[in-house]
Amino acid sequence: MNILRRLFPAMFSAFHAKDEPAHGDEQTRTDSSLSVEELQKRFCHVHDACVKELQVNAQAVTLFYVRSLIDAEQLREGILLPLVHGDYDCASRAIISDQVKPVPNLEKAIEQTLQGAVIVFGEGQVFAVHIPSTISRSIESSEQEAIVYGPKDSLSEQLDQNLTMIRRRLPVPELKYCLFTLGTLSKTNVALLYIEGIANPENIRLAFEKTSNIDFDVFFDSSHVSAFLEDHMGSVFPQFQQTDRPDAVAAALASGKIVWLVANTPFALIAPVTFFDLFQSPEDYIHRWMVSSFLRSLRFFAFLFAIVLTPVYVALTTHHYYSIPLEVLYLLMESRSEIPFTPIWEAMFMLLTLEILKEASLRMPTKSGQTLGIVGGIVVGQAAVEANVASNILIIHIAVSAIASFLVPNYLMTNSSKLIQFALLILAAWLGMWGIIFGMVWVLIHLTGLTSLKQPYFAPLTPMYWRDWKDTIVRLPLKMMKQRPGHLRPVAKSRMKKEIR
Amino acid sequence: MKSSSLFAHDKPLQPWMWAVLVNRMQVGYFMLILPNVLVQPYMVWIILLAGCLALLNLWVIGKGLEASYQQHETEGWRPFMGSVWMRVLMVPCLVIMLLKLTIVVKGYVGIVHQILFPSVNTGTFIVLMMFAGYYLAKHGMWTVLRFGVIAFLMSAWILVLYGYFLLPPEANYSHLYPIIPLQWPSHWLESLLFVWAAFAGPEYFVVLGPWTGGKPLTKYFLAGHVVSLFEYVYFFFVSLLFFGSPYLKTVDIALIQLVRYIQLPFFERVEMIVVPAYMAPVVLVIALLMLYVYGALRILLKRIRKPPHAGGLFMVFLAVGGYLLIVDRWLWTSEIQRRMWEQLQMVVGGASFALTPALFLVLHAMQSRRRKSEKAQ
Numbered sequence: 001m002n003i004l005r006r007l008f009p010a011m012f013s014a015f016h017a018k019d020e021p022a023h024g025d026e027q028t029r030t031d032s033s034l035s036v037e038e039l040q041k042r043f044c045h046v047h048d049a050c051v052k053e054l055q056v057n058a059q060a061v062t063l064f065y066v067r068s069l070i071d072a073e074q075l076r077e078g079i080l081l082p083l084v085h086g087d088y089d090c091a092s093r094a095i096i097s098d099q100v101k102p103v104p105n106l107e108k109a110i111e112q113t114l115q116g117a118v119i120v121f122g123e124g125q126v127f128a129v130h131i132p133s134t135i136s137r138s139i140e141s142s143e144q145e146a147i148v149y150g151p152k153d154s155l156s157e158q159l160d161q162n163l164t165m166i167r168r169r170l171p172v173p174e175l176k177y178c179l180f181t182l183g184t185l186s187k188t189n190v191a192l193l194y195i196e197g198i199a200n201p202e203n204i205r206l207a208f209e210k211t212s213n214i215d216f217d218v219f220f221d222s223s224h225v226s227a228f229l230e231d232h233m234g235s236v237f238p239q240f241q242q243t244d245r246p247d248a249v250a251a252a253l254a255s256g257k258i259v260w261l262v263a264n265t266p267f268a269l270i271a272p273v274t275f276f277d278l279f280q281s282p283e284d285y286i287h288r289w290m291v292s293s294f295l296r297s298l299r300f301f302a303f304l305f306a307i308v309l310t311p312v313y314v315a316l317t318t319h320h321y322y323s324i325p326l327e328v329l330y331l332l333m334e335s336r337s338e339i340p341f342t343p344i345w346e347a348m349f350m351l352l353t354l355e356i357l358k359e360a361s362l363r364m365p366t367k368s369g370q371t372l373g374i375v376g377g378i379v380v381g382q383a384a385v386e387a388n389v390a391s392n393i394l395i396i397h398i399a400v401s402a403i404a405s406f407l408v409p410n411y412l413m414t415n416s417s418k419l420i421q422f423a424l425l426i427l428a429a430w431l432g433m434w435g436i437i438f439g440m441v442w443v444l445i446h447l448t449g450l451t452s453l454k455q456p457y458f459a460p461l462t463p464m465y466w467r468d469w470k471d472t473i474v475r476l477p478l479k480m481m482k483q484r485p486g487h488l489r490p491v492a493k494s495r496m497k498k499e500i501r
Numbered sequence: 502m503k504s505s506s507l508f509a510h511d512k513p514l515q516p517w518m519w520a521v522l523v524n525r526m527q528v529g530y531f532m533l534i535l536p537n538v539l540v541q542p543y544m545v546w547i548i549l550l551a552g553c554l555a556l557l558n559l560w561v562i563g564k565g566l567e568a569s570y571q572q573h574e575t576e577g578w579r580p581f582m583g584s585v586w587m588r589v590l591m592v593p594c595l596v597i598m599l600l601k602l603t604i605v606v607k608g609y610v611g612i613v614h615q616i617l618f619p620s621v622n623t624g625t626f627i628v629l630m631m632f633a634g635y636y637l638a639k640h641g642m643w644t645v646l647r648f649g650v651i652a653f654l655m656s657a658w659i660l661v662l663y664g665y666f667l668l669p670p671e672a673n674y675s676h677l678y679p680i681i682p683l684q685w686p687s688h689w690l691e692s693l694l695f696v697w698a699a700f701a702g703p704e705y706f707v708v709l710g711p712w713t714g715g716k717p718l719t720k721y722f723l724a725g726h727v728v729s730l731f732e733y734v735y736f737f738f739v740s741l742l743f744f745g746s747p748y749l750k751t752v753d754i755a756l757i758q759l760v761r762y763i764q765l766p767f768f769e770r771v772e773m774i775v776v777p778a779y780m781a782p783v784v785l786v787i788a789l790l791m792l793y794v795y796g797a798l799r800i801l802l803k804r805i806r807k808p809p810h811a812g813g814l815f816m817v818f819l820a821v822g823g824y825l826l827i828v829d830r831w832l833w834t835s836e837i838q839r840r841m842w843e844q845l846q847m848v849v850g851g852a853s854f855a856l857t858p859a860l861f862l863v864l865h866a867m868q869s870r871r872r873k874s875e876k877a878q
Binding site: 319320322323324325328431432433434436437438441442444445446448449456458461462463464 | 514515517518613617618621629633636637640641644647648650651655764766767768769770773774776777778780781784
């Protein structure tokens, strides 16, 4: 933190000014233009904006708030009852809360009102009491990264609740948290988390720099924030890991990564990430290491399978049919004998149909999902074969590649693979196997040049970090992972107690 | 990527990656046609002799790179050569680089055309390869060098595939006779020069001092070369054991033809994968040479003080691409012309590989003399 303070003195003074309680004279001094009338003018035609006038020990106290933004229970228990029944000479002493903040001017009053504060106008004093409404769903298990064993809780839309879940897992003062407010309209709170003494200071500096430079009107999801943080906007690959699992967030922080928590979204952003990180599942560390290694290797194989299987079918049937063994060729000829389309159109038609079905299943109500499965899987598939639109073998290829694509735990990566598959399909139709490998080389060049928070995306392959291979395609026993990933360049390399401090 | 980071060298390359780069620079088109040139089993001694000589050469290059005056890009050469001589030197360098590009691209594209797609125009492949090379070069030198690992992984596995031909009945060990020549082989000097030129390529690393991070690299250079030497001997033996000398003479691109005999239960023409897999090292060389050509042109046009520009690299891509298309259309259309280009590369590539250490030695001598004179003053 000290390093950052030296690097960004102005930024830090700004952060801490926000967090410090209002005790100094400078901060309690109020602008003369600030009045209830002015506030009412600014909130004209806002029908849930309320003004409540009270008499507290012969003093007139006025409260101003927006009803839909505050917690009614806290208003009654924490503000109204102490003010009405308390025996204090001034309003500020009656309210005991750590959420009392000074209101120096009208703009600040508006800002705090919209953040769920009650503005209290007393005898020459104006202050805000933050009692925001905490409408939130309960803590549920993750739908996107469901696991059989392991912790079941997942992040929610409440920033504070998310922080609690992470802090419970990492109860150390070195876990630092800085708050940014992004979006000129949405005023979205974004928390930047890292562990001081583990995360690389250069990465932290870059994260601060990028986050503070964001300028946009609304941020409703962490993906919106990541769009402004990413190094390469022209890439199909996600450069941030998005997860709603607090254990995954805590593990990332402990390994030296940086995390962004965005208010009103359950998905945290993690960076720097590598291509290989996106194939990891929290369950990898729960299974026996040999099982985990097998499953993880299977995911990489499945990803490759998903993107090349259909293009290989097109390449073989269009250009290299002489490469197919005779027995298989007979089957293929029989299967394709009555199909009037070339392999590329046949494959393109079926792949697009599959994508339409997948997209529809996401949008349709859950109860209709089963019907869609029957319509898609049996009716369309079977009918396509019987109508001689597609061959049996192609249907098998497409079904296997679709199932294989879901083995990748990261949904964003699964979606990326679709685009690559279509590109490879076109290249396969044009130049056969050479075209497919040309496309693969292109993707590999792209991956080699890609960065996440300016760190190589294709590490630990290139640049090569031998030590990190213990937890990349295979997952060796935890006891053997004595050091944090080298590609993250952590300050404290060792995970062992003695060497960390 | 910002255009100014084309030649950024804030992050050094890991030392062992130089071994991979040396290796992939040495295994190119010449390695594929080598068995057809050498043919006789006793010619393996020529490979070993050339390999040992190249080992010495690489030792000098490695030591030269370790020298401190290489730590600041081409600036390090300027005090000893002067900017005028530097510019003069760039002219033959450009010729050498363009010749290397011609052999690498046209040689590979010729194989693709002949083996995979005789109906597709070679120009199409040249354009695609150049695009891939440009796309890689656009990411900057650091990424290009890192791509060496990918190029290695994509093509080194082919070595294992040929293991099938080392065991009988595919391998006929009587084809190794005579391993000791019964008489002094004719054309031995030409064969030696051919193998020597095939080992050329790592001399291009002499200007990559800033990416070494000042670390000693000689042993990694040598390790990379030893792997290359093993590959040359291995592939030579494999093709010899299968075809035998008399038939080997008549087979065109024996190494590729050999793969056609491998039949997997689900795939019978493995060359459909092997030939495209060699694309990665070719793209690596194209990208590297494209950046070199751009660098050389910047020196030649006195633009070295200005930051590199992405537009400049694009112009180089267009110019080099156009040049290769001209070569493809008019200057490399027949077998005779192919032989002529191969002979030219054999001489020029071999000479550049041989002369680079000499240049290092001269520069080192100049540096020592300067230091002595400074001490005397």
